[in-house]
Amino acid sequence: MIRFIFGRRNYYPSSGEIMASMEDPYVLIDKWLRAKEFIVVGKGVARADALEKALGKAKYVEDYFQSGFLFIKQVLSTEPHAKIKGINVEEALRKPKVVKVITASDIPGENQVGYALPDQPLLAEGKVRFHGEVVALVVAEDIDAALEASEFVRINYEPLPHILDPLEALQRKDVLVHEEVGSNIAFRTRIRKGNVEEGFSKADVIVENEYRTHHQDHLYLEPEGALAIPGLDGRLTVITAAQYPHLAQSIIARVLGVPASDIKVIVPYMGGGFGGKDDEGPLTAAKAALAAYLTGQPSFILYTREESMRSHPKREATIIKYKSGASRDGKLTAIDVTIVHDTGAYANRGPFILWRATVHASGPYHIPHAKVDGYCVYTNKVYQGSFRGFGNPSVQFAAEAQMDELARKLGIDPVEFRLRNMLRPGLTTITNQLLDHSAGIADAVEQLAKVSGWYSKRREYGVSTGRFRRGIGIGVAWHGISTSRGVPDWSNAYIKIDKDGSVTAFTGIVEMGQGSPTSSHRQIVAEVLGAPIEKIKVTFGTSDAPDGGATHASRGTSIGAIGVLVAAAKIRERLNKLASELLNCSPDEVVIKEGKVYVRGDIERTITWEELIKHAYSRGVDLSATGYFFLPKGKFDDTVGQGQAYPAFSYVAMIAEVEVDTETGKVRVLKVWPALAAGRIINPQQVEGQIEGAAVQGMGYVLMEQLVFDDKGRLLNPDLTDYVVPTALDVPEIAKPVYVEDLFKYGPFGAKGVGEMALIPAPAAIANAVSHALGVRITKLPITPEAVYFEVKKHGLIK
Amino acid sequence: MFYRIPKFNYYRASTLDEALDLVSSLNDFKVLAGGTDLVIDLKVRRYTVKNVVDISRIKELDYIADDGDRVRIGALTKLQSIADSPIIREKVPVLADAVREMASWQIRNIATIGGNLCNASPAADTAPPLYVLNATLRLVSKEGEREVPIAEFFLGPRKTALRSKELLKEIVIPHEPGCGASFLKLGRRNSFTLSVVAVATLVKVVENKFADVRIALNSVAPTPVRARKAEEYLKGKEVSLDNITEAAKLVLHDISPISDVRASAEYRKDMSVVLTRDSLIKSLERIGIKV
């Protein structure tokens, strides 16, 4: 189902020129948004890299390594918190084939790589703040030599008291992870809407709980790696696995103290990112670049799985205190939420993650009175970072548990209760943002309840007293599109058409398995130009493309693809004009489809795509264009957390059916039903892939994945023996998704983005299903068999 | 954390005699079968040795033989061959059950049964079924051969009754028709997982009474263990759910689990009881008895 509910355009550039307005991005985005018939958009077009990948021919960073390149081995801290009294590299340097040992003092530019706050060195300086922090890089002629020498870098530590518990860190002033901050609070957020006292006074039921969620490792198949080659293409070229080539470029430039134009970054195929390589990718690249810069030789770094797990940022661990109230008629009256994020040793993107959690704390519901306080707290553990959902899965888990508990107290079915409060166009969010369009979640949830058989199962299950108990649960979530608040966001790309009619689009968006550049970007360009899809090549992940932002925040096919849409649309306008002259018709009558150019309703007057391009070259039509678009943003007041938080929201829901073995605590997820209100589905095949992958990753997070730290903050399971992720045999049946295509006015063809979505409600849906099966509220993740078993035992659910 | 294998001398034997010659002439050595345990242990430096003797190509130790009243398995038989063997499936299906749940297809195609036993991990999954089958291990050295009952082979974590110049040659499993046996493993996911607890049980029933009962568990003591108390309790008793449930609780007398990243000791204890009961029920089902 497709809906067109558009508000007034709130911004219109005054271009003045008549010609320019034809290529005005607002006009072009709007024009293609209103398209009614499609050639390739909305179809399950096979991705360009399918065969290459199936045959094992696709190349990843490591495949570009050649013998003779230098190898870099990292030396990681063995202390959670200590002063570095000295680093003795002499012994390591005397080992055979060792070329260099790099420490903080060797960095020619700035040793500062914090994304949100300037609190993080590339290589530890002065002190170490977690067990696993990178202190030195050993550069040697081969991997064996580097590995051997790395053991002989002697670091003289003076241990400092360390702090691991975020609640303790919040209180204490005597042990500080960052002395200069004066406390262990890295960042705070706040929302004040209405008056919560008044809201709670109107409540007939109140639910108050404390929730805890845990870290998660991305565990991408391909660990972090980078290869830096001095002088290639006239610059220092770095081939790396990073989710934003331009960010890697600027971090490298900063660390080396050279202009960004001296650095080129290429991101080849990537073996998974999930946000982890948004944070760690540029740092990996900077380490390789540093070695290449200082030695003048091609240098290669590849993390072992253990190094990766010990040092790269993790999904945030949280403590969420949540109080909510509702009236007898099933309307939410107020929420009061305190969110504590254990950010570990560095803030990294923690402040942004906390903002996202804060703004989404209500769940996708209308609540008149809201108070939310967020704390991003330093501890001496591996730091938190971006991970599919970005602060949202944890807070939606808490919000959705609250919804179930309120519904239970009110005696209303949980879906029915949600529907009574659900955000719809015309309602405001907890930041008082008016939703003017693109909010199709209520419809999606209604459909989902039907296809899953919700109402009967919800009554039937949850009453058994036998060993195996079934439950069904729902999680509904929302996820703001683009960066939060007024943080600038834009898109761009460059497209050119060669004389033979082949088309190349250059984008900084990367291919990390999700397929944005190799599927949806191609479809968008083919649709807009009308050129045959085989003629479209997308060159992705290159800093030589105009900066169009990162491949994160589910933006690869939404904001990230506006650039290719606008660039293609500009060229299409010119081609329409040219064709109208050639075919003697008006530009709006020109049809370009399947390699043919003709007048609508008159197939007789036809030329081929190739002929049209030849004419363009001979008549002086520019067949190259960039597609810059700066996303308009509203006002947001950080001090009270009120205003426009995001240009629009994607919505997602999941219903999960589980069976709990009360004697072992094992939870089997039998089936999940996903629903998505994420605007236009450009490629259903790709979207299904994203939903399935996210559902499984979410299930793994809830049921089995956990990092175990010892009392020094050392990770005890940094390996695949004891960090357990789902296998094919753990995967539940995943139903065909329900789609509500609630178009977003600035999305390409109305697309809002999908990548993170299905993971966000998974913890809530599964935990709610388990709570339903047992009749016991689950407030803490993960729900391992052991955890469930002891809940069962504690509540005397079995003899 | 170190991932470079320190240098060692590499020797490869192509016959058992050659291997025995090699090990008797070397001192500081380890033998390499499939290497799925050893290579990792060398990397993390659980062992540092001067010499490695590769025995993986000794064809004469790769077999599954059916002698009628017993089944013999060569030490270098791959786990996947055991899972696929019609002899094993017919005569000692409980071993096939255990092996099928081990590791992954790729690992099972290089890992050997001898390696699983000689590695002597408390979590070795072939141990519980071999314990309840009363298997004996035939050990060989230049001095000759000897037989050791499996329960006497495991001395502690990574410690076995093997003498320094001795190799495991084969596993001998008596065939006892009319017994029902089963294996249950609790891991942290549905496949490709090390056991938190695994249990094998074997029962023989005469006139609705337990004529014989054997129970073995892994991951709950320094070595795989027999649960003798529980076995004794059931012998001679009537087959009933109550008796089984009572007996299962007695496994606690023979186990001493620890807490680690995989599970707490308390969970392992409780699960030992649950799995023992479930396995006994399943073993009875195998001989057509429902309780």
Ligand SMILES: Cc1cc2nc3c(=O)[nH]c(=O)nc-3n(C[C@H](O)[C@H](O)[C@H](O)COP(=O)(O)OP(=O)(O)OC[C@H]3O[C@@H](n4cnc5c(N)ncnc54)[C@H](O)[C@@H]3O)c2cc1C
């Ligand atoms: C990914 C993965 C998953 C695994 N999953 C499981 C699992 O589910 N369950 C489980 O129990 N194990 C599992 N293992 C452990 C391992 O695969 C098994 O223990 C395997 O059977 C070992 O056999 P191998 O031939 O590889 O032994 P090797 O590694 O070659 O040897 C192991 C030890 O035994 C010694 N040895 C080997 N053969 C002999 C012999 N004939 N005589 C004397 N000494 C000998 C070696 O010197 C060494 O000390 C797993 C391992 C991996 C890597």
